[in-house]
Amino acid sequence: MFDRKEMMEAFLCEANEELQKLEIEILALEQSGDSETSIKRIFRVAHTLKGSSAAMGFDEMKTLTHEMENVLDGIRQGRLRVSTELVNVLFACLDALNALRDDIEAEREAQTPTDRIVERLRAIGSGEAGAGGSAAGSGEPGHQGEGGGQAPFEVGEQDAAAIKQAEREGMQAYECLVKLADTCEMRLVRYYVVAERFNSGGQVIATIPELHMDLDVPELRFLVVSGLGEAELKAKIEQIMDVSKVSVARYALTEAPSSEPQIAVAAAAPEVRQAPGAAPVKEQEQKRSSQTIRVGVDRIENMMNLVGELVIDQTRITQLGHLLRDRYPVDENLEMLEQVANHFTRVIGELQESVMKTRMLPIGQLFNRFPRMMRDLSQNLNKDIHLIMEGEETELDRTVIEEIGDPLIHLLRNAIDHGIESKEARLASGKPLVGTVRMTAAHQENQVVLTVEDDGAGIDPERIKQSAVRKGLLTQQAADALTEQECIELVFMPGFSTASTISDVSGRGVGMDIVRNHIEKLNGLIDVQTKPGQGTTFIIKLPLTLAILRGLLVNLGPSTFALPMGSVVEIVRYSTRDIYTLKGQPVVKNRERVIPLLWLHDHFNLPRRKRTRDHVFVVVVGVAEKRIGLIVDELIGNQEIVVKSVGSYIGKIEGVSGATILGDGSVALILDVTGIFQLAGTPKKIGSAPDAE
Structure with a gap:
């Protein structure tokens, strides 16, 4: 038996799902007008929330959803x-x-006032308000075809389970419309007789309207399960006195997919019992949908942590095998150890992939938040916006999805406020009056690429530069030395804004720097591309997961560091004669491009290894189109690394994003490539050229 806490968790989980569906369906209703499908779906959500909130004793929510049903019923009729x-x-x-x-x-009393919105709904439902209004020429409510315009049957979990159980026993669910003759004087009695006749060969699940003592309507709809066929069932009811019309149609349960950001894990399907007259078992197995169970996110996180520990141990076993092979090259027992280690590696890899998949969620769950926001902003700013979302099925780690929401909201708000021009400006430039904002998501190798694109005015590099100088963020001399792309990237500077007025949408000098910092915390990258007069595109690259990544291990002095492989462009060996000094900065020419070099030893206060050869190893890393070469003492190789937080005790270290445990039990810091580029922009932290040793 459920206790109050379990029931509350179930209620909140269901409420989250239903409210997300409600937002999507209201938007669909606005776009499609009097769509019967959208109205039915909204009605179903409101009915579900009304029933669950009433069962939990939340009267404010029950009353509000009940009044919503009345308005929706008015639309439907x-x-x-x-x-x-x-x-x-x-x-x-x-x-x-x-x-x-x-x-x-x-866990507090309802603090949200609902009286005004309830009164508004009642006024609309009674036709006293201008909102919605009465349909022109509408008379008495009638049916659009047989049974059209009527409320859908809403079944709870128990009723749905009863229908499924009956179907497994060879029965079928039917929706039956029973109409009585106009001369019938005892309608309630006749309906009870009809219900008894249905129960004699099956079971009545529900009726619309509900069967109660004050019922007096010309027709009633029954949801029943029966072992009879449609024709037999119809004939059985037509035999009852005063029944003038019977229509019978098969009823199918519909289950909307869950949108709650919890993990759905595939479960084994139950054994199928062969019902009399039913399709063969193999046929049923092909049609049978997969089942899922809800698993708490904390359990998945715990599993991921355990898998991470196994990955560390697997690396240690592999390393130990190599050491033993070097020490005992002819020992036959080592072959058995290597076989076990290889099998262990394969199993860990499969386990890691399976757990990773359980953490993955379609990014469409994040995208679904934005249409409502875009609609409200377009109304506030008096701009017509067409939002296009592509790649909603792209899967991403749930942790990343939770963290990337706010940056995307900033980008979308800027696209509408700064990007899309006013209707007059678009008309003058020959553009469509409706501006377009496009969001896309796609996998690219081991990353997810998100783009936010608009067809607005674009970014004017000269205006950006002058705005930065005017606000004191740059000197005029520094601004004149910037390239066009560097001018555009000034939008990411803290406190930068080109808005002439402050509004609720933007213009306060915050936003884009927050976007970049947030994305960098996720080990991601953001780039901007723009064409004045044509539009702007922001490109975000994110790792699939924050838990385990593939890293390149390098030695700097006595310490080992890891570089995320997604940021490594190439590894090159240069002679010291190929390294030059340009304005005090060591550089090297790589593929017809001058790349600055950085000694991280100096930043981390590590001794440079005494060089015994005339060449150095350079790891070229990149962020967008930027490149920088990191001089390292030794290349160890790449492997799976488990990302660990350095913790609040150590705090934020510039150029470091986390740590990992290596196969020998030692700790290696994970380098933050974006932070390294910031180090490169600080002359005092750049070491001298290698030949200066």
């Missing part, structure tokens, strides 16, 4: 029409429901 104002009211209901959910989650 043709008494109300869908308008922008009515959609705004539905969105206000959604906001109130989200706030009530937050109140409940915080």
Whole structure:
């Protein structure tokens, strides 16, 4: 039996799912108008929330969803029409429901006022408000075809389980419309007789409207399960006195996919029982959908930590095998050890991949947050925006999805406010009045690439440069020395903004620097491409996961460091004669391009190894189009590394993003490539050329 805490967790989980669906469906309703499908889906969400909130005793949520049902019923019956104002009211209901959910989650009394929105819904439902309005020429509500325009059957978990159990026993669910003759004087009695007849060969699951003592309607809809066929069931009910019409149709349960950011793990399907007259078992197995179970995120995180420990031990076993082979080259037992180690490596690899997949979620769950925001912003700014989202099925680590949301919101807000021009400006430049913002996600090797693109005015490098000088962020001399791309990248400087006025959307000098810092914390990169008058594209590259990555191990003096392989462009060996000094900076020519060199030894206060040869190893790393060469003492190789936080005791170290445990048990710091580029921009932290030793 569930206790209150378990029931609350289940309620909040369901509420989160249903509220996300509600936002999507309200947007769909606005775009499609009086779409019967959208109305039914919104009705289903409202009905589900009403039932669950009533069961938990949350009366404010129950009342609000009940009034939403009344308005939706008016739309369905043709008494109300869908308008922008009515959609705004539905969105206000959604906001109130989200706030009530937050109140409940915080274990406090409902603090969100709902009286005004409830009154507004009641006024709309009664036709007293302008929102939605009455449908022109609408008379008495009627049916659009047989059974059209009626409320869908909403079944709870117990009813759904009863239907599934009956189907496994060879029965079928039916939706039956029973209409009584106009001369029938005892309608309630007749409906009870009909229900008893249904129960004699099956079971009545639900009725619309509900069967109660004050019921007096000309027709009633039954949801039943029965072992009879459609024709037999219809004939059985038609025999009852005063029944003038019976229609029978098969009913199928519909289950919307979950959108809660929890992990769905495939479970074994139950054994299929062969029902009389049913399709063969093999056929049923082909049609049978996979089942899932909910697993708490904390359990998945614990599994990932354990897998990380196994990866570390697997590396240690491999390294130990190599050491023993060098010491005892002819020992036959080592072959057995190597076989076990190789099998262990394969199993760990498969286990790691499986656990990683359970952490992955489609990025569409993040993208679904943005259409509502874009709609509201376009209304506030009086701009028509068409949002295109592509690659929603692209999977990304749930931790990364949670962290990347705010940066994407900043980029989208800037795209609408700064990027997309006003209607007058677009008309004058010959552009469509409706601006386009496109978001895409795609896998690229071991990374996910996100792009936010608009067809607006683009970024003017000269305006950016002058704005930075005017705000005191750069001197005029430093600004004149910048290239066009470097001018564009000034948008990432703290406090930078070109907005002439401060608004709720932007213009306060915060945003883009936060975006870059947030992405860098995720070991990601951000780049910007723009064409004045044509638009701007921001490109974000993120690792698939933050837990385990492939790294290049290098030696700097007596210490070992790891570089994320996603940032390594190439590894080159240069003679000391190929290294030159340019304005005090050691550089080397690489593929017709001058690349600065950096000695990290000096930054980390490590002694440079005494050189016994006339060449050095250079690891060329890159961020977007930038390149820099890191001089290292020795290359160890690449391997899977488990990312560990350095903790608050050590704090933030410039140029370091984390740490990992190596096969011999020692600790290696993981270098932050973006931080290294910042080090390269600080002359005092750049060492002298190698030949200066």
